[in-house]
């Protein structure tokens with residue numbers, strides 16, 4: 001089923017033309033403010049333009065909870081339509097040139113065709129994600145009691161084989177990393193022997209690691225709870241770090257912002273992993289209570305800024321080889337996924353941009369002299385700047401939209417999709 005592809009570029013140009021004089025004056029006054037702090041705004045624009053984040057293919061449809069799902073109109077029905085929606089996000093935001101895929105959700109029997117579709121839309125592919133948290137039709141053995149750490153060798157072998165297949169599919173897509181998140185764990189004390197389960201997991205992961213192409217990385221994603229509610233095998237960054245250390249250089253930790261205990265200092269975890277060369281990448285999202293998978297920057301924008309602040313500190317110290325993968329992982333239950341992902345990409349870009357404004361030598365000076373208030377104010381001064389004019393200039397220079405949401409809404413893209421795509425059936429439950 002084909003849909004209207006991309007948004008009419010004349011429409012974007014017209015909306016940009018209307019918004020451009022306002023943008024000019026916002027940019028000028030921000031430039032003057034930054035100038036007073038000896039910051040050159042054009043240099044910040046250049047650096048901000050280097051920021052990009054991958055879109056999760058699985059975030060393109062409406063998500064849900066275990067209580068239900070309320071599908072929106074014109075949702076994509078398959079990976080090809082998902083890629084079309086991703087291309088619209090990229091067309092408007094110019095900060096999302098790649099897509100992270102999930103297997104077998106994105107397996108339509110012809111991964112070459114998926115690659116070609118992406119290429120035709122100007123998209124590339126980031127890490128591939130495996131799925132051993134659901135049973136698939138016809139699968140010989142079940143993941144009900146775990147996958148890579150299962151007590152039954154046959155289940156472990158099936159899970160390993162699936163991950164190897166993901167690598168094969170990922171090679172077709174030009175991906176350079178496999179992300180492994182396992183649901184393995186237990187619901188009741190006594191259900192599982194913690195040590196043996198971790199041992200079995202590590203042995204399984206050794207086989208996956210051994211199959212990695214030379215230029216690939218293996219990202220391990222930890223998660224505190226859910227679907228297991230008493231313990232999970234890779235519950236936290238400590239277990240994750242142990243596993244990546246055990247496996248070798250190509251294994252790195254992936255930090256999903258929603259996968260920690262409430263009030264955990266995630267930016268400090270980021271700093272630790274970066275320092276030890278074990279920070280592989282991110283699944284960005286936001287949350288209030290647990291793994292809420294809300295839009296990036298919608299709940300705790302200061303935390304996001306503090307994370308980027310650590311990333312820039314690490315980048316300064318480690319140089320160009322420090323290059324964690326930035327991906328989003330959100331569930332859009334009550335919003336149009338395109339709108340949520342556009343907003344999230346911009347929030348991430350703004351947080352990144354603000355962290356570029358931190359006066360690091362001043363910060364270092366105050367830290368060295370234990371000037372607590374001034375150290376904190378130095379960080380806060382960067383966070384408090386309104387940098388939206390910078391990211392808008394980055395977008396317009398790259399051919400995007402000054403106001404992506406406005407352009408998207410005026411384009412009627414979703415309504416076109418609703419006319420052209422077969423509606424999704426039912427309102428079944430399910431978290432993406």
Ligand code: PSV
Pocket residue numbers: 058129130181221223256283291329431432
């Ligand atoms: C698990 O909650 C997770 O964050 C992993 O990244 C999965 O692959 C993704 O969500 C699937 O919804």
Ligand code: MN
Pocket residue numbers: 221256283329
């Ligand atoms: Mn995730």
